[in-house]
Amino acid sequence: MFGIISQEKNKRRGLLATKSGEINTPFFMPDATRGLVKSLGKDDLESIGVGPMVVNTYHLYLEPGVDLIRKAGGINKFMNWPYSLLSDSGGYQVFSLIHKNPKLGKITSDKVVFRSPLNGTLHELTPEKSIQIQFDLDVDMMVALDDCPPNNYPKEKIKASVERTIKWAQRCKAEYEKQLAKRNIKDDRRPLIFGVIQGGEHLDLRKYCAEELIKIGWDGLGFGARHHDEKGNFMEDLLEFTANLIPQNYLRFALGVGTPQDIIRCINFGWDMFDCVIPTREGRHGRIFIRKGELSSVIASEAKQPLNNKKEIATSLTAPRNDNLFYETININNEKFKTDFTPVDKNCDCELCRSYSRAYLHHLFAVEEPLAMRLASIHNLKFYLDLMRSI
Numbered sequence: 043m044f045g046i047i048s049q050e051k052n053k054r055r056g057l058l059a060t061k062s063g064e065i066n067t068p069f070f071m072p073d074a075t076r077g078l079v080k081s082l083g084k085d086d087l088e089s090i091g092v093g094p095m096v097v098n099t100y101h102l103y104l105e106p107g108v109d110l111i112r113k114a115g116g117i118n119k120f121m122n123w124p125y126s127l128l129s130d131s132g133g134y135q136v137f138s139l140i141h142k143n144p145k146l147g148k149i150t151s152d153k154v155v156f157r158s159p160l161n162g163t164l165h166e167l168t169p170e171k172s173i174q175i176q177f178d179l180d181v182d183m184m185v186a187l188d189d190c191p192p193n194n195y196p197k198e199k200i201k202a203s204v205e206r207t208i209k210w211a212q213r214c215k216a217e218y219e220k221q222l223a224k225r226n227i228k229d230d231r232r233p234l235i236f237g238v239i240q241g242g243e244h245l246d247l248r249k250y251c252a253e254e255l256i257k258i259g260w261d262g263l264g265f266g267a268r269h270h271d272e273k274g275n276f277m278e279d280l281l282e283f284t285a286n287l288i289p290q291n292y293l294r295f296a297l298g299v300g301t302p303q304d305i306i307r308c309i310n311f312g313w314d315m316f317d318c319v320i321p322t323r324e325g326r327h328g329r330i331f332i333r334k335g336e337l338s339s340v341i342a343s344e345a346k347q348p349l350n351n352k353k354e355i356a357t358s359l360t361a362p363r364n365d366n367l368f369y370e371t372i373n374i375n376n377e378k379f380k381t382d383f384t385p386v387d388k389n390c391d392c393e394l395c396r397s398y399s400r401a402y403l404h405h406l407f408a409v410e411e412p413l414a415m416r417l418a419s420i421h422n423l424k425f426y427l428d429l430m431r432s433i
């Protein structure tokens with residue numbers, strides 16, 4: 043279902059077949075958390091070449107509920123999205139909810155119990171239930187339920203979460219096989235399944251977790267937990283180390299990564315799949331990615347930096363965003379754009395940049411017009427997709 047087409051050191055290009063179609067790797071998935079990309083319709087997404095996207099099991103389970111999505115014929119039909127969809131396990135949201143407010147739920151060795159923040163009703167998430175929900179959503183790719191503690195937990199707590207992640211992964215995989223048989227799903231129609239490597243910032247725990255997960259068998263493995271340290275620096279050594287723990291024939295999913303330069307770094311380490319809210323969330327707040335020229339040429343020079351230059355690159359990555367090579371971000375709300383009648387990004391041909399000036403977009407944000415969010419989201423997503431195509 044996944045084959046590598048070409049490889050240069052750790053960086054690789056491949057082809058992935060899912061039941062909804064083929065995907066070139068590496069690829070970026072916009073987050074359609076609640077079954078939608080905020081303020082964008084299907085035509086908007088197709089016009090900029092969006093393919094695979096991520097939906098969120100936890101949010102869809104709470105609203106509109108899995109029964110309704112099953113009645114609609116699955117999440118693809120409900121959204122009218124003909125391309126691949128990946129659902130996460132729902133664990134990250136439930137764990138974040140409980141870590142932020144322990145009164146809202148409890149994590150035991152067997153399951154997570156939590157209260158819906160929507161209406162206070164009590165719910166239970168087990169590894170089996172997470173897999174059943176994802177089969178009911180009828181996605182192309184699913185993720186096993188893992189235990190994701192904050193990185194700053196003491197090591198023994200992280201170790202306990204790794205043990206739980208491994209046990210839950212075994213239960214998820216067993217339930218996955220059971221559901222395939224029960225639903226009579228043939229091999230060419232089966233959803234792909236991913237495990238998630240936990241272990242915080244501890245290399246020994248990451249290694250142990252990966253080795254135990256590989257014994258279970260997956261289509262791919264993901265990087266769990268945060269990828270920035272407490273100072274906000276991207277932990278590229280940890281991402282490189284973890285990529286090397288994953289077998290060549292597995293897909294490597296860098297969950298939640300990231301900024302454009304983090305994605306480029308991770309691709310150089312051999313990661314294949316990315317998802318992040320940055321392009322759309324930043325866009326809705328008026329922060330716009332601007333190319334500093336043709337993406338393909340500047341990215342080629344960025345990627346060619348020698349590896350012994352790594353520390354220098356790491357330092358430059360922590361510098362303010364506008365110091366990197368191939369793009370800058372502007373805040374269109376800034377007063378200086380009020381009378382700037384130039385195109386938003388002269389190197390972009392999206393709906394926003396073809397039709398409107400910076401001054402007009404500034405005005406749309408100033409009067410809180412929903413069109414502003416739509417146009418900015420279209421532009422930022424196209425920037426990300428063009429970036430992936432250039433790479």
Ligand SMILES: [Zn+2]
Pocket residue numbers: 386387390391392393394395396421424
């Ligand atoms: Zn544009």
